[in-house]
């Protein structure tokens with residue numbers, strides 16, 4: 001039995017990295033995402049596979065524009081005349097928060113699309129394929145609203161809520177396992193954060209908000225394959241493959257945090273075991289890359305250069321940028337701003353598919369900009385209030401900022417902090433997609449406190465310093 005497993009389509013996302021196609025009036029990144037999904041479905045049909053599993057996160061939110069829903073439906077509907085059954089799992093981006101929820105994908109059940117199953121609850125579906133029946137346990141995105149009432153969750157810390165969720169999830173999963181027919185192959189299709197997944201774009205969505213599921217919940221011998229969704233980086237969490245626990249990853253780059261990742265889908269084969277063995281079925285799987293658009297970061301430090309403009313142009317020249325989504329980040333000393341001609345940089349980047357330019361100003365020797373604050377300020381609260389005293393423009397939110405800082409420092413976010421450690425034990429700092437302007441600024445540089453991401457616009461701020469907006 002052959003199965004195509006794909007996930008995290010996020011169709012309609014990433015528009016910031018595209019432009020309007022004058023021929024269609026559509027964002028080119030939308031067209032890229034449609035192209036990738038088309039290629040995956042093409043493969044399902046040409047193979048042909050016996051089943052397609054979608055691991056969740058169809059769109060950036062539960063109410064996509066009609067043309068986006070239509071493009072998604074048009075691709076998956078190609079499976080219907082080919083008699084290839086499909087399971088659409090509900091991810092966190094697919095759920096609607098109003099009333100009893102519902103999801104962007106529930107419409108497929110309402111319409112009774114032949115062969116299509118919507119996984120929006122923890123349950124086992126027995127699906128008849130042309131190569132026989134298979135059991136799919138669907139485990140959609142779980143959060144506190146799924147398994148807990150507000151009253152129960154109200155006075156608990158994040159860690160306590162997560163534990164309670166696990167306590168409730170375990171018997172539900174156990175109940176499904178007990179009902180399984182041992183003569184049929186079984187796949188778990190789940191949208192979740194497993195506790196040792198290396199994260200891509202979902203990292204910040206997860207911290208403090210999501211909850212993680214121990215890998216041991218999934219590595220059960222009664223499962224022949226665990227098909228995951230949620231994390232955008234392809235990976236198998238269980239190297240011994242008993243069973244494989246696989247994130248296929250997203251099918252296109254959603255943002256720059258996915259710059260270096262291969263994108264694609266997974267082909268799974270489940271066959272009855274030939275010789276007598278402890279397991280009835282044998283599973284093999286293969287990651288199949290899709291030819292997606294290239295993203296490139298060109299990062300150059302010209303803060304000590306006598307000819308920063310030429311150095312930046314040379315760095316651009318070294319990279320193949322045609323049809324590529326480019327972000328240029330350069331670090332510059334504030335006294336050399338006049339040496340950069342932004343118009344020339346725009347010209348040099350004009351063959352890119354899309355580009356952004358981010359300038360980071362490196363202040364010399366990182367001298368403190370507020371003389372009251374020497375090198376020896378030990379108390380961050382003192383530092384914050386000194387900073388706020390020097391920022392009359394922030395006075396209306398100063399009290400709120402101090403309150404928030406107090407809360408952060410008081411240890412109330414202990415749960416969040418330890419959750420973070422649990423979430424990304426392996427990721428290196430360069431995989432974290434923080435706004436690059438923050439990386440090299442001193443803690444008192446206001447750009448570090450300003451969450452708005454800097455783009456190409458420049459203006460003078462109240463300190464008379466050049467700042468990116």
Ligand SMILES: [Mn+2]
Nearest residue numbers: 057091092230
């Ligand atoms: Mn997700």
